[in-house]
Amino acid sequence: MDKLQEYEPVKKVSIIISKGSLDGIYPGLIMANGARMEGIDANLFFTFFGMEAIIDKKMDHIKVATVGNPAMHMPTMVGAIPGISAFATHMMSKEMEKLDIPPVREFIEMVHDAGCKIYACKASVDMFHLKKEDFCKQVDDILTVGDFYGISAGANIIFT
Amino acid sequence: MTNAIATIEILGKSMGVDADGNLVNMGDWNEEIAREIARIEGIENLTEKHWAVINYMRRIFAETGDAPSIRKLTKESGVDTKELYALFPKGPAKKAARIAGLPKPKGCI
Numbered sequence: 001m002d003k004l005q006e007y008e009p010v011k012k013v014s015i016i017i018s019k020g021s022l023d024g025i026y027p028g029l030i031m032a033n034g035a036r037m038e039g040i041d042a043n044l045f046f047t048f049f050g051m052e053a054i055i056d057k058k059m060d061h062i063k064v065a066t067v068g069n070p071a072m073h074m075p076t077m078v079g080a081i082p083g084i085s086a087f088a089t090h091m092m093s094k095e096m097e098k099l100d101i102p103p104v105r106e107f108i109e110m111v112h113d114a115g116c117k118i119y120a121c122k123a124s125v126d127m128f129h130l131k132k133e134d135f136c137k138q139v140d141d142i143l144t145v146g147d148f149y150g151i152s153a154g155a156n157i158i159f160t
Numbered sequence: 161m162t163n164a165i166a167t168i169e170i171l172g173k174s175m176g177v178d179a180d181g182n183l184v185n186m187g188d189w190n191e192e193i194a195r196e197i198a199r200i201e202g203i204e205n206l207t208e209k210h211w212a213v214i215n216y217m218r219r220i221f222a223e224t225g226d227a228p229s230i231r232k233l234t235k236e237s238g239v240d241t242k243e244l245y246a247l248f249p250k251g252p253a254k255k256a257a258r259i260a261g262l263p264k265p266k267g268c269i
Contacts, residue, residue, distance in 0.1 A: 034268055037230060039250030100229040100269050110231065113241035 012041040012155040014148070019160070020049030021065040022089060022104075026096075028160040029053075029107045036114035043155065044111065045148055047121035051128070054120060056136045059104045064088040105136065112138040117151070119143045170196050180264045182257065189261030198259045203248070206259075210247055212237050214260045227257045227265035 013035050017028040028044065035042040052058045066072050066079035066088050078084065093103065102110060112118055120135060122144045132142060143151070164176025164184045175188045183189055183197075194214060198206050206214070216237035220228040230253055234241045248255040253265045 037253050100231045110241055114245055
């Protein structure tokens, strides 16, 4: 522990969430919330399919990827059977609830209330033809990459 | 209970603390000590809301051996997330636990 004191503590993080599966979204949310709990400033930046977590109509329907996910230890053909992804999602959500990890919408509300800023990526918003109204109300702004680096001054940038 | 790695003096009384600087002996804690730790942490006045959080954390710790998660705390203590961060700036769970005379919470949420 003594050695750690030689280093400057982390004061600010900017976390990018780029994947739209449950397992792609949660690690970034947990890290952002954990940062705020430690008194570390935090920004969340959602890009590409990661935006599913903040699109009002989609955020309650995030699924675990059962195909193309070797860690599921499930043959591709099985993973593709209708209902398998929903079942895996249900099982994982149950385990997370036991650990007091909230569903995506509640989690977004919680980190935002905790003072974490939430942003959507301008390039992705344009590509998917989205508007500010398509997002949940916790989204603070739609940012360009340049804006993102601007608000990330002094932060550690974490890509997930 | 963890062993003390150092001692600090609060209100003229010497007390053992762990590596995080939190009290190791729950018997050392009382409301006056809590007010003094809060003052050291930069919280001059413990309001009714602060006490709601502190007392709730102590109750859950006595029941489960760990401090509650922020989610559980905000659902059950009557203090919401925004208020909690305003009451205990710069790390609510950690700060509230220290003032409550408990070890740092073990959970990630």
